[in-house]
Amino acid sequence: MSAATVPHARDVDAPTTARPKVSVKTPVVYALAALVTLALLLPGVGADESTTFQFSAGAEWFSLPNLTVPALMTLVVLTVVMAAAAAWAFVLVRQRRHAPPWLHVVVGLAFVLAFLTYAGAGKTSVIPMVSLLAGALALSVPLVFGALSGVICERSGIINIAIEGQLLFGAFAAAVTASALGSGYWGLIAAPVAGALVGALLAWFAVSYQVNQIIVGVVLNTLILGLTGFLFATVLSDNKALWNTRMPLPRLRIPVLAEIPVLGPVLFNQTVLIYLMYVIVVVLNVMLFRSRWGLRTRAVGEHPKAADTVGIKVNVRRVWNTILGGAVAGLGGAFFTVGSGLAFGREMSAGTGFIALAAMILGKWNPYGAVAAALLFGFSKNLGNVLSTIGSGVPSELLLMLPYLITIFAVAGFVGRVRPPAAEGIPYTKS
Amino acid sequence: MSDQPHASSSHGSDAGSEQAVAAAPPAAVGTEGGHGPTRRDDDGGSVLHQILSGSALMSALAIVLALLLGGLLIAFADEDTRAASSYFFARPTDTLAAAWDAMWQAYVALFRGSVLDWQADSVVGMVKPLTESMVFSVPLILAGLGIAVGFRAGLFNIGAQGQIIVGAIVAAWLGFAVDLPPVVHLLVAVLGGVVGGAVYAGIPGVLKARFGANEVIVTIMLNYIAVYLISYMLKQPSFNPGRTGQRSPAVQPEALYPALVPDALVENDFRLHWGFVVAILATVFVWWLLERSTTGFQIRAVGANPAAARTAGMSVGRITIITMVIAGALAGLAAGGQVLGTERSLTAGVAASFGFDAITVALLGRSRPWGTFFAGLLFGALKAGGFLMQSLTQTPIDIILVVQSLIVLLIAAPPLVRSVFRLPAPTPRPRRPRPARTTPKEVAA
Numbered sequence: 001m002s003a004a005t006v007p008h009a010r011d012v013d014a015p016t017t018a019r020p021k022v023s024v025k026t027p028v029v030y031a032l033a034a035l036v037t038l039a040l041l042l043p044g045v046g047a048d049e050s051t052t053f054q055f056s057a058g059a060e061w062f063s064l065p066n067l068t069v070p071a072l073m074t075l076v077v078l079t080v081v082m083a084a085a086a087a088w089a090f091v092l093v094r095q096r097r098h099a100p101p102w103l104h105v106v107v108g109l110a111f112v113l114a115f116l117t118y119a120g121a122g123k124t125s126v127i128p129m130v131s132l133l134a135g136a137l138a139l140s141v142p143l144v145f146g147a148l149s150g151v152i153c154e155r156s157g158i159i160n161i162a163i164e165g166q167l168l169f170g171a172f173a174a175a176v177t178a179s180a181l182g183s184g185y186w187g188l189i190a191a192p193v194a195g196a197l198v199g200a201l202l203a204w205f206a207v208s209y210q211v212n213q214i215i216v217g218v219v220l221n222t223l224i225l226g227l228t229g230f231l232f233a234t235v236l237s238d239n240k241a242l243w244n245t246r247m248p249l250p251r252l253r254i255p256v257l258a259e260i261p262v263l264g265p266v267l268f269n270q271t272v273l274i275y276l277m278y279v280i281v282v283v284l285n286v287m288l289f290r291s292r293w294g295l296r297t298r299a300v301g302e303h304p305k306a307a308d309t310v311g312i313k314v315n316v317r318r319v320w321n322t323i324l325g326g327a328v329a330g331l332g333g334a335f336f337t338v339g340s341g342l343a344f345g346r347e348m349s350a351g352t353g354f355i356a357l358a359a360m361i362l363g364k365w366n367p368y369g370a371v372a373a374a375l376l377f378g379f380s381k382n383l384g385n386v387l388s389t390i391g392s393g394v395p396s397e398l399l400l401m402l403p404y405l406i407t408i409f410a411v412a413g414f415v416g417r418v419r420p421p422a423a424e425g426i427p428y429t430k431s
Numbered sequence: 432m433s434d435q436p437h438a439s440s441s442h443g444s445d446a447g448s449e450q451a452v453a454a455a456p457p458a459a460v461g462t463e464g465g466h467g468p469t470r471r472d473d474d475g476g477s478v479l480h481q482i483l484s485g486s487a488l489m490s491a492l493a494i495v496l497a498l499l500l501g502g503l504l505i506a507f508a509d510e511d512t513r514a515a516s517s518y519f520f521a522r523p524t525d526t527l528a529a530a531w532d533a534m535w536q537a538y539v540a541l542f543r544g545s546v547l548d549w550q551a552d553s554v555v556g557m558v559k560p561l562t563e564s565m566v567f568s569v570p571l572i573l574a575g576l577g578i579a580v581g582f583r584a585g586l587f588n589i590g591a592q593g594q595i596i597v598g599a600i601v602a603a604w605l606g607f608a609v610d611l612p613p614v615v616h617l618l619v620a621v622l623g624g625v626v627g628g629a630v631y632a633g634i635p636g637v638l639k640a641r642f643g644a645n646e647v648i649v650t651i652m653l654n655y656i657a658v659y660l661i662s663y664m665l666k667q668p669s670f671n672p673g674r675t676g677q678r679s680p681a682v683q684p685e686a687l688y689p690a691l692v693p694d695a696l697v698e699n700d701f702r703l704h705w706g707f708v709v710a711i712l713a714t715v716f717v718w719w720l721l722e723r724s725t726t727g728f729q730i731r732a733v734g735a736n737p738a739a740a741r742t743a744g745m746s747v748g749r750i751t752i753i754t755m756v757i758a759g760a761l762a763g764l765a766a767g768g769q770v771l772g773t774e775r776s777l778t779a780g781v782a783a784s785f786g787f788d789a790i791t792v793a794l795l796g797r798s799r800p801w802g803t804f805f806a807g808l809l810f811g812a813l814k815a816g817g818f819l820m821q822s823l824t825q826t827p828i829d830i831i832l833v834v835q836s837l838i839v840l841l842i843a844a845p846p847l848v849r850s851v852f853r854l855p856a857p858t859p860r861p862r863r864p865r866p867a868r869t870t871p872k873e874v875a876a
Contacts, residue, residue: 209844214587215794216843219836222791226832227504233827234508346829351655354589358648397663404652412644 026099029413030086033111037079041118045071049122055129055262064261071121078114082107112383119387132386133266133379137274140378141339142167142349144277145332146356147363147370148284152325153199154365155288156318157301157423161217162202164353165224166195166326170333172228175344176236178247178337187247187338188273188331195330196323198224203322207315210427221353229346236344248341249273273331273339280328285367297321301421304428314428329353355407362410364418373410380406489845492852497837498538501830505537506530508826537826544819545812555699560815562692562703566773568811570595570765570785572710575792575803576717577632577761582798583721584754585734590635590650592786593657594628594759598766600664601627603777606682606770608669616685617771621709624767625760631657632759633752640748646755654786662779670777679777688772706768710804713764718800720757730754762786788814788835795839810835 049071055064085107089099120127146163153160160166173194174187198220205216236244249271257268267274288294296317299307304314336348359377363369380403388396506512512533515525543550545564551557574591581588602624611619635649662677664670670679688704721727732740733750741747769781792810796803817831841848849856 205840205844209846211840211843216840218790218794219839219843222787222832223836223840226829226834226836229829230504230508230827230833233829238510351651354651358645358651361645361648395663395666397659397666401656401659404655408638408644408649408652411648412638412642418643418645 024090024093025413026104027086027089027093029409030082030089030107033107034079034082034086037075037082037111037114041114042072042075042079044118045075045121047072051117051120051123052126053116053120053129054126066126069117071117074117075114078110078117081110082114085110115383115387119390123390125390127390128386130262130265132382133262135382135385136375136379137266137270138340138378139381140374141274141277141335142332142352143356143359143374143377144281144371145335146329146353147359147374148280148367149195149325149329149332150357150360151288151363151365151367151370152284152297152328153322154360154424155301155421156297156321157304157421157426157428158203158206158318158322158325159213159217159425160199160202160322160325160329161214161357162198162220162224162326162353163329163356164349164351165217165221166198166329167333167336167353167356168221168228168347168349169194169198169224170330171336171348172231172333172344173330174334174339175247175337175342176243179243179245179343182247184247184249184338185272187334188249188276191334191338192327192331195333196327198330199323199326200319202326203319206322207319207427210429213425225347228344232344232346240343244343246341246343247338249338271339273335276331281367281371288367298421300428301423304423304426308428308430318428329356358407358411361418361420362407365421376410377403377407486845489848490842492848493841494838496841496848496851497834500837501834502534502538503530504833505826505830506533509533533824537820537824537830540820540823540826541813541816543816543823545816555697555701559699559701560819562701563815564808564812565707566702566704566811567814568807569706569710569768569772570782571789571792571810571814572804572807573713573765573768574762574785574789575796575807576713576800577628577758577765578789578793579796579798579800579803580717580721580730580761581754581758582793583734584730584750585737586639586751586754586758587647588632588635588650588755588758589647589790590632590653590786591758591762591765591789592782592784593650593654594632594762595766595769595782595786596657596661597631598624598628598759598763599770599777599781600661602763602767603679603682603770603781604670606686607680607776610683611685613685616683617688620682620686620771621764621767624770625763628759628761628763628766629756630759632755632762636752636755639755640751661777661781665777665779677779681776682771686771687775688768702773704768704772706772709764709768710807713761714800714804717761717803721800726750726753762789765789791835791839795842809838 050068051071051074053067053069055067085103089103092099116127146167149163149166150160170191174184174191177190178184178187180186202213202216202220205211206213232244251269251271252275254268258264260268288297296307296312299310299312300314300317300321307317308314333349336342337344342348355377356374359373360370362373362376363371384399384402387394388399506529509529512526512529515522515529519526544560546561548557548560551559574595577594578588578591602620605620605623606616609616609619631653632650634653635644635646638644638649639646665677665679671677672680688706688709690699690701691703691705691707692699692701719727721731729740729745729750730753732743732745733747733754737747740750765785766782769785770777774781788810789807792806793803795806795809813831813835817828820826820830821828846856848854
């Protein structure tokens with residue numbers, strides 16, 4: 001500790017040099033959002049047009065009435081909000097201070113609202129807020145599980161590219177088991193086992209044989225894709241009734257919480273899988289940063305030699321974490337089949353695992369960050385879906401590109417250089 | 432990668448005790464300070480040992496093992512086998528015979544579809560499967576080379592799929608919308624594809640170099656964007672004048688790759704085109720680039736140790752961008768082969784899954800140009816044969832994915848193959864003093 005403070009001692013004399021330079025990225029992005037609203041969205045709205053937002057799903061204690069706002073006025077207000085945020089952020093940058101995190105949220109919300117107002121202006125169809133959010137959550141669920149799986153593995157130093165395969169195998173196992181045993185809940189037991197199996201394979205090759213972890217991950221994805229596709233086309237198709245009947249999990253309505261307007265039906269009228277997800281997110285965050293397991297996991301991922309020196313069994317920790325991570329991703333895979341009440345289909349994970357990987361990196365290897373990134377992705381994806389069904393004048397393909405574009409901007413703009421766990425991808429051998 | 436804790440742990444104790452007996456004088460140190468070199472001189476130098484532990488044999492055995500495991504899966508899914516297995520304990524031979532039959536038929540069809548169809552009624556017909564394998568291998572080799580170049584620079588470029596798509600859009604448009612004289616038109620269209628792929632791959636390169644954006648994320652996202660882009664393009668009047676289906680106008684004949692085996696030589700219906708020669712030339716180019724050029728040296732240096740490369744005065748950002756552009760250009764060549772040779776127009780599925788398969792190809796080729804070339808040929812053959820296998824024996828083509836991935840997995844883990852076939856380990860253990868206490872292996876495998 002004392003050694004670390006010595007080089008910084010002179011900073012006490014010159015406190016002004018201690019402040020690192022703050023990037024102007026944030027105000028520029030804010031200003032860009034304001035500019036896009038001003039230049040592209042405002043001209044597209046007529047003076048007397050209005051937009052209607054729908055807030056109720058019809059089952060709450062009291063339902064909020066539909067809100068109709070004058071489109072032009074709303075857009076002007078939102079532009080002013082964004083411009084003000086940009087100006088304030090710029091002032092903060094000049095003072096070498098960071099913009100507070102909630103400002104990102106405000107600007108993001110303002111921009112989304114502006115877009116929705118623009119899309120719904122002058123149309124008879126309403127903007128369905130509840131289904132917008134519910135769809136966003138549904139699209140986020142496998143991403144959240146996948147991203148958490150990535151966090152568990154990578155914090156211990158194993159790169160888990162096989163999230164995709166774990167999700168797919170989890171979906172497969174859940175569908176087959178639930179169908180054969182006649183209840184969706186069996187799927188919730190089979191899915192993590194299947195995911196853990198893929199995780200165990202990854203750990204076996206990565207730790208015992210020290211094969212490059214990215215290679216193993218990519219190859220396991222292909223293996224699972226081929227395996228499930230093969231079994232789907234043979235065994236599952238031969239006897240669909242036995243092996244691949246849809247077995248949806250029942251929705252469990254949480255009595256009081258589900259009555260909250262807008263958010264209640266979105267968050268608390270879900271299957272047990274979603275409630276499990278809430279629990280896992282919170283527990284993982286606590287465990288990772290507040291428990292012995294978490295400390296050891298992070299130590300093994302950052303500096304395995306030091307961890308080994310103090311008696312932590314590096315490779316054992318890594319193997320178990322990879323298996324655990326696989327189980328979490330496998331459970332997430334169950335959402336594709338029993339969680340959404342669908343039968344298994346070929347390649348039904350459709351690249352979700354890779355986006356989960358992106359969400360994990362975007363969330364800087366933190367559980368909450370990963371969840372936020374997954375939700376952002378799910379929301380923007382569903383926003384694209386909803387807008388392309390409402391019809392907004394923008395080609396639907398461009399709207400469907402939205403989440404991917406946003407992710408690129410987020411990676412290049414907000415996150416930039418991120419630091420993965422230091423020992424990630426490097427096999428550990430005692431020397 | 433040649434040193435495996437697994438093998439060393441099983442050898443460690445007995446080899447070490449031999450050592451202690453043989454090297455008697457420093458016994459006190461030997462037991463305390465480490466085992467020293469544990470080379471086993473009795474078989475270490477023999478020719479047989481070298482053959483048995485060689486990497487060529489390892490690869491061959493890995494392929495055999497992968498085919499066997501795939502065969503088990505085929506047998507498992509076979510209805511006759513499953514029917515026979517219901518009375519397995521009464522008459523096990525029935526099950527085994529049915530399993531063998533299912534596996535044998537599938538693999539015979541695979542061979543007939545990919546190398547030589549001896550049941551065809553003409554020589555041309557017999558050789559056709561081989562040419563089909565080569566046709567499929569063109570995009571795999573070219574895109575695989577692009578990914579391999581990225582790997583050598585330490586970049587994980589998952590975006591070959593998107594780069595192929597964008598290259599294909601440009602190449603196809605130049606192919607059908609522009610009028611140019613014969614040879615020039617082909618060159619322009621091919622170059623257009625190359626530029627399209629290179630620009631699209633340049634995006635993650637620049638974002639990584641300038642903003643440190645992780646190239647894995649950006650290339651994945653660009654793949655999706657490319658998919659929506661091509662579906663958008665195919666709805667535009669210029670790409671879809673008749674508004675009929677998801678197919679662009681046919682590429683003009685001047686812009687097509689000529690057939691590699693001209694009809695003047697022998698009457699044939701091969702799809703094989705000059706794109707295959709382009710793939711060979713590209714392999715030579717990449718070999719030259721990586722092994723003989725300054726840029727290639729810098730690419731490898733950045734891949735091996737970016738910090739050291741920066742210290743040595745190389746611009747890591749510039750090399751990152753250059754590497755991605757080269758990778759995209761190669762993917763663009765792959766797109767040219769598809770649009771101007773095989774498909775002859777632009778469809779939404781023009782890239783099939785070549786961009787993703789190419790990753791496996793590059794991995795199997797260990798990021799070496801010629802390794803990638805032969806891996807591409809192998810995977811092209813598996814792909815071509817898979818179609819005949821599917822139509823003849825109703826074995827889903829997915830089995831090819833299983834076999835491919837098993838091959839790569841097994842080749843990447845030679846000790847596993849060695850332990851399956853009970854072969855000796857190849858090289859002496861590295862001379863690294865091992866701790867005296869025999870630590871319990873920390874591998875819960």
